[in-house]
Amino acid sequence: MLIEVKNLTRKYSRGLRHITAVDGVSLTVGKDEFVIIKGESGSGKSTLLSMLAGLLKPTEGSVVISGENLYKLSDKELSLFRNRHIGYVPQGHEFLSELTVYENILLPQRLYNKASGDVKDRVIEILNRLGISELKDSYPSELSGGERKRSAIARALVNAPDILLADEPTSDLDRKNTTIVLDAFSEIAKSGTAVIMITHDDHISSYGDRILNMEKGKLI
C-alpha cells in the first residue's frame, strides 16, 4: 500500500471546549487510486487531509507513506519528503500573490534544486496538460476560480509526487470547471499518482475509485 493511516486522531482545545476533529481514522490507499472523502463542513475532513500531508501533527496515530512514518521524521526530513512525494492543493488563497503562475509552480522545485531546462519543460508540459499554458505569465489575482485551481494542481504536480492531496478543490467552481478539475484528477491517478480529495459536494459521485464519507471525525 502507498498510504497506511492507523488510528489517526486530532484533538483541539478551544477555551474549556475539547474537540475531537478526527477520531481514530484508519485508511489505506493504493498507488493509482483516486479516493474522494465526502463530508459536511466541520466533519474533520480538512484536518484529516492536512495530517496526511504532514502539515498537522496528530494527537494519536500514524501516517505511513511509501514506508515513511511521517511524524517520526525530523522537520528537515518531513519537509523534504513533502516536497518530493506529496502534492498538496490547499483550499483558497493557494499562491504567493507577487509571483506569476509560472514562478509559483516552479517554487517547490527551486526549494531544493536549481532550475534546469528539464524542469522548465516539465512546467510547460503540466500547464499544457491542464490547459492553462497561456496563463503562465499571469499573476494569481488575474485568474478565475477554475484557473486558480488548475494552477494550484500544476504546482502540486511539479515534483512528480507519489500522492496528490486536494482540499475542497471544487468548492467554488461552476459545473464546467468542476468537471475539468475532476477529469484532471482521474488522469493524474491513471498516470500513477494516488489522489485523495475531500469535498462537501454530493454531485460528484461519478468520479473516484472510492468514495468515503466522513462524519464527526470518523470515516463511515
Add this chain to the structure above:
Amino acid sequence: MNQNDISLKRLSVINLRRHPFRSAGLIVMTALLAFLAFGGSILSLSLDRGLESVSTRLGADIMVVPIGYDKEAEGVLLRGEPSYFYFDKSVETQLSEVEGVDKVTSQFFLTSSNQDCCAIPVQFIGFDPDTDFAVQPWIKESYSGDLGENSIIIGNDILYDGSGIMKFFGKEYKVAAVLDKTGTGFDTDIYANIETVKDLFEAAKDKGFRFTDDINFESSVSSVLIKISDGYDIDTVVHNIRMNVDGVQIIKGKTITSDISDNLSGFRLVLILLLLVIGIFSVIVLIMTFSLSVNERRREFGILRSIGATKGMVVSVVINEALIIGAAGGILGILLAATVLFPFNTYISNSIKLPYLLPDGAVIFALGLLTVILSLIIPPLTAAYSAVKISRAETYLTMRDND
C-alpha cells in the same frame, strides 16, 4: 524578469518591494543607528586625538603669559585664534630662578594680516633654538635640519601653494616643512626661530602695522614655557611662581587638557544617551514592524511550508529581509555620516571649539566595518523572534488563521 530566478532570497526582496514605505522606514531607522554609531565614534575619537595632540604639542608643564591673557593663550593653543601679547623678557630670568623650575624657554607671538597669504590671519610663534624644549622635539618629526634664518615651518591648515616660498609683510620666507595635522590651534601656526620672527616683526613695522608700535622686540616675550624639576609637583611650583613673580598668569598644561577632557566627558555622555535612546526606540520599532509583517504573511509562510519549505527556510526568508534592511541602512548611515564628517571636518572643528583630529584611515575603515557588522546583526536579531515563532507554528493552523 528572468523566470528561472525565483528563489527564497527573491521572496525577501519581493516583500520589501511590496511595502516600499515600510521598507524605507526600516532602512532609515537602521541608517540613523549606523549614522550615530559611526559618526559618534569618529567624532569622539577625533576629539580624543585632538586632546592628545594638545598634550603632546604643548610640551611644557607650565605656561606663563601676561596677566589677563590666559584665555587668549588657550585660544592660540586650542583653536588657532591668532593673538599677540607681551611682557618683559626679564620674567624669563625670574622664572628660571624659582624653586622647582628645571627649564624655561620663551616664545614670541606675532599675527599676520590676511593680505599676504591667507584667507584668515595666521599666528607666528618664534622660539629660541638655544633654550627651546617644547617646539623642536616634534618639529623634528617633519624637519630634521636646523631651522635657519628666514625659514619657517607651517601648520597643516595654512594655505600653501607648495612653491617653497611664502610672503609676509612684503618679504619672502622659505618654507622648510609642513607639519602633520594635529587638529588643534597648532595647525594654523607658523613656527620660526626668534631671529626670523624678529625679521617678520621689523617687516610688519616697516609696513606700518600699528600693533608693533609700542613693543621693543629685544626686551619682550609673549610666553614662557616651564619644565619642572624632578621631585616637584606642578602645584608646588605654581605656588612658588606666585610667591616670587608678579604680573603673570599661570596656565598649567594639565589644566588645559583636563578642562577639555571634562567637556569631552559631557559630550560623550550626551552621545551615549542619544545612541541608547534612539537605539532602544529603533529596536522596538524594528521588532514591532517585523512582527506585524510576519503576522500579515502567515498564509504565505503556510504555503511555503506546504510545498516543502523547512522551518529554517521560513526563518531565512524573514532574516534575509532584515539583512537587506541592515545592509542598506548600515551603508546609508555610514555614507551620511561620512558626508557630514569628512568634508566639513574643519567646520566641525571650528564650531565645537575643541581640538579635533580625525583618526587614521585604517581606524575609520575598521569603524565603518564594525558599523556595517552591527547593522547586519541588529535587524536580524529583532526579526528573529517573529521568524522563529511563525516557523514553529503548525502549518495547517497557520494557513487557516487568515480565513
